[in-house]
Amino acid sequence: MTGARALAAIDVGTNSVHMVIARPVSGGSPEILARERVPVRLGTGGDDMKLLMPDAVERAVAALVEFRHIADAHEAEVVAVATSAVREADNQGQFLRRVHDEARITVEIVSGMEEARLIHLGAMSAVPIAGRPHLIIDIGGGSTELIVGDHAPAALARSLKLGHIRLTDRFFDGGVIADGAVKACRRHIKSFVAHVAQEARDIGFDVAVGCSGTIAAVAALCAARRGETLRTVANATIERADLNEVVADLISRSTPGERAAVPGLDPARRDVIVAGAILLRQLFKALGIESLVVSTGALREGLLLDRFNRRDRSRDDGLHHLSDLRRSGVLALARSYHEDLIHAEHATDLALELFDETQEAHGLTIADSELLEAAGLLHNIGRFVANSSHHKHSYYLIRNSERLAGFSENELELIALVARYHRKSRPVSSHREYTALSKPDRRRVRVLAGLLRVGIALDRTYRRAVKRVHASVSEGAVTIDVETAAGADVDIELFTARRSASLLADALGRTVDFRVVETSPERQRRNHPANGPGNATPRGLRA
Structure with missing residues (x-):
């Protein structure tokens, strides 16, 4: 497979647009040639994300035009998928046509179940969990995917309409914590998670794995509380006790400005980190998780592997x-x-x-x-x-x-x-x-x-x-x-x-x-x- 054409896998998410470019390697893991991420905040709304707002569309289209230039420089084939925000938008057709016309990229909308499947493939490629009963959590801006199994295909795969942007828009407008908002948010999450958490516990798992920007951000916060600076979040761990302390600290700071002083917090996440951290803590509690390993592989890596397999x-x-x-x-x-x-x-x-x-x-x-x-x-x-x-x-x-x-x-x-x-x-x-x-x-x-x-x-x-x-x-x-x-x-x-x-x-x-x-x-x-x-x-x- 040496010399095979490179592939650029693009994930058009609710919060960010990601691209990874890789070349297949015979008998080994793909060779990563480039990684790109542009935050675009494409999705908004506390319930269904009905519209892609014009300014967000402009940001996303501009990012994808740039991604096309980078992919062309690597002579890479381009494959792109869109998730929750585009999936739910009434004006998705207009967005997809603009991307096709201006960036020369055809974006496929994937279902929540297909998103979970690709996440599973990507996570398994970065953490050695194949053959071990495992749980995978991916917290996105518009949805959260839960996968349980010991190999692919998974025994359980669910996509829930819970994401850090969706929860922020519903309970923490502008990132501000109002009286009663934290309690209401927790109650809302519990109502979504209870049934699938029971299914996951019934199947059972030995190791919990997390992937996504939210989980990586929380891992960095946990490390900072321990006085550590992570050079990479790959295979970092989030312990339940550390997570509890991080959440308590975050909800004690009612505005994004106050959170600027939190060690290890990415400034771009000051408004949405509260919702994401609360969601992760509720998942720890509902699923009985004591420790979670961070995987750098997720949807786009799974998309790469899936398309390489199709080529073969x-x-x-x-x-x-x-x-x-x-x-x-x-x-x-x-x-x-x-x-x-x-x-x-x-x-x-x-x-x-x-x-x-x-x-x-x-x-x-x-x-x-x-x-x-x-x-x-x-x-x-x-x-x-x-x-x-x-x-x-x-x-x-x-x-x-x-x-x-x-x-x-x-x-x-x-x-x-x-x-x-x-x-x-x-x-x-x-x-x-x-x-x-x-x-x-x-x-x-x-x-x-x-x-x-x-x-x-x-x-x-x-x-x-x-x-x-x-x-x-x-x-x-x-x-x-x-x-x-x-x-x-x-x-x-x-x-x-x-x-x-x-x-x-x-x-x-x-x-x-x-x-x-x-x-x-x-x-x-x-x-x-x-x-x-x-x-x-x-x-x-x-x-």
Whole structure:
């Protein structure tokens, strides 16, 4: 892997925008080339962070433009994610478009669960906890993530709407402590934390790890009280007794100005440190923590590792399969709603074959095929709610699931919409979720939903009578050869496929027709998986 292209991982957080640039090293940890952090205070609000304020947007865009210049200097590929503040903002679309146009960076919004997963990867990369039962705490400006496990994936991952900026705006306006504010803040935190703390204690952990600027700041305060100056917060510890003293000192100083005299306190955190320290102390209390180790690895380091791993998984063989992480989440969700995976897998395999065979016409990528695969395996889960309008129920269940790790918010939206349009109404301008997509994403949904409709139709009787499909593409037409077992009756499948093909035809700008090709005994032998690699190896997920 020596000489592989560097990667710049950017975390657009509620309080700060961070970037780390690294190059993969064969058999070792990535080589860090640069680290950057710019405080922008992008999120505001004590409850939901509904708006990104203009001055904060300007700061964030300027920071990301500078990050792009630095990444280009390192000839690094750029990947960027946004968390709580952008995730909740009504004007997120305007912000993302500005970043794309001015900084040439595409920012993916990650869900709280995906944020927790990436934090877990990052924290484990910096502290030797793999194989040991551990708890990880990340306190951000808008949310706090709690992860429990002994390896990845975690046994428990939760994202709570508790962050040092959110709590400051709600209880300590301007960083000022009013009468009763500390008590009210503690009570509010307790109401959020109680249930997940019980879950974490039930699973159990031997070591507690903390990551984020807030926890690093508290570690520096604890060290200063002991008369120490930390050269680095990496693997520093926060003891419960020290934390109690730090919190008591901070809440005795009612204004940011008074906190200027606190040894070891970063001036930029004088207004928000009270809320962050109180939150950490309440977590210590609820979770029974006596000592916590600070990790310098967090979301952006996890993002680096995740993307390096994706690079390593070669897809040049043309076979479609989701990563192990995505696979386990998709299958777990399907099984939880009693999905018929035999039909779902076969219909999805047919749709994926058509994806390959029509690539000349649609021009989509392997990454898009992963979205098709996930949508295909989950398209019918809405039947668990009701058969009527089950495609709409499938959309809701996918969009609101906490099981689908490894997907960005945008990817989850696309998967849910492709599943939603597997039957009945095609995408139209009156559908709010569809029209909210970018123009390229709207086309992705039409193409993928069109392919899925045909794949489902070709297994209409659930008999797997259609074995494989092939397609020839010309300037104005797509002809799909339907390969069947000798003597199989596929009249119903063909009738349904022709009736379902209009969405695909419109998306590809070509007519779509079907013809039956009976599988000869020789072709059956050639296509059997046992006859060597590359010969009709099944694609899609397998239980």
